[in-house]
Amino acid sequence: MNTPAIRVLLVDDDPLVRAGLRIMLGGAPDIEVAAEAADGAEVPPLVEAHSPDVVLMDIRMPGVDGLAATRALRGRERPPDVIVLTTFNTDENILEALRAGAAGFVLKDSAPQEIVRAVRKVAAGDPVLSPAVTRQLIAQMSDGTKRHARTARARLAALGQREREVAYAIARGSSNAEIAAELHMSLATVKTHISRTLTKLDLNNRVQIALLVHDAGEDSP
Known part of the structure; x- marks a missing residue:
């Protein structure tokens, strides 16, 4: 077919x-x-x-x-x-x-x-968006206001610990395979955490996850 x-x-x-x-x-x-x-x-x-x-x-x-x-x-x-x-x-x-x-x-x-x-x-x-382009956009164009940071941190607080770890790895530009190796979990588990994160935060894709983490102004969960 x-x-x-x-x-x-x-x-x-x-x-x-x-x-x-x-x-x-x-x-x-x-x-x-x-x-x-x-x-x-x-x-x-x-x-x-x-x-x-x-x-x-x-x-x-x-x-x-x-x-x-x-x-x-x-x-x-x-x-x-x-x-x-x-x-x-x-x-x-x-x-x-x-x-x-x-x-x-x-x-x-x-x-x-x-x-x-x-x-x-x-x-x-x-x-x-390649990880390099994602990082470039975030660095050049985020306004970084305190209001954005407070809102982003509050939203990220709704995630579980492993979900936050995956979210911050995405913000660093890591691929699913790299996240799996870094966090010692299977590729299927990484995809599950990403899917749950998108649902919890009402986001469309991993680019928006990276933007939210950057707005929070933190380097790690």
């Missing part, structure tokens, strides 16, 4: 960017561009009509921007995954998009195979 194609919604106010993305993704046999939008306001009805698996979302649009559109999708019962499109990897809005629930970001000038790989990874449940 054939595996269903990954359905993608393209959201960008520049028709040339959308055309380029359509061409890039069109060459992949397992990806289908289900629909296109020029503004974040068009996203909810298009998601309702086409049920995309992944949304490639521009941040900067003149009407409803990508941040607001991503937050709106988070309110859905079963939202599609969002990959943020940006021109610069230092865009100050990327961090807010990740906090809003985006599964990662890709640069608009990325090689076609990188964009295709990003769509496949997110559709498979993996965030599109």
Whole structure:
């Protein structure tokens, strides 16, 4: 039985960017561009009509921007995954998009195979951020206020000891295999702790776990 194609919604106010993305993704046999939008306001009805698996979302649009559109999708019962499109990897809005629930970001000038790989990874449940990029974003763009720290610490306090250890390892950029070796637990147990942590903290992915730990301003549980 054939595996269903990954359905993608393209959201960008520049028709040339959308055309380029359509061409890039069109060459992949397992990806289908289900629909296109020029503004974040068009996203909810298009998601309702086409049920995309992944949304490639521009941040900067003149009407409803990508941040607001991503937050709106988070309110859905079963939202599609969002990959943020940006021109610069230092865009100050990327961090807010990740906090809003985006599964990662890709640069608009990325090689076609990188964009295709990003769509496949997110559709498979993996965030599109390397540990190095995660650390760079956190270091450059977190505001580090005391209010953020107090809130983050209170939320992390709801976790069990082992869950906190896994959360802090994620924030250090460790992979699941590295966490398993470091904490002397099986890979399945690491995945269970991550799943429970996401549920308890109402988060979407491990990137948001890393951001929360950084906001707490602590190096270890």
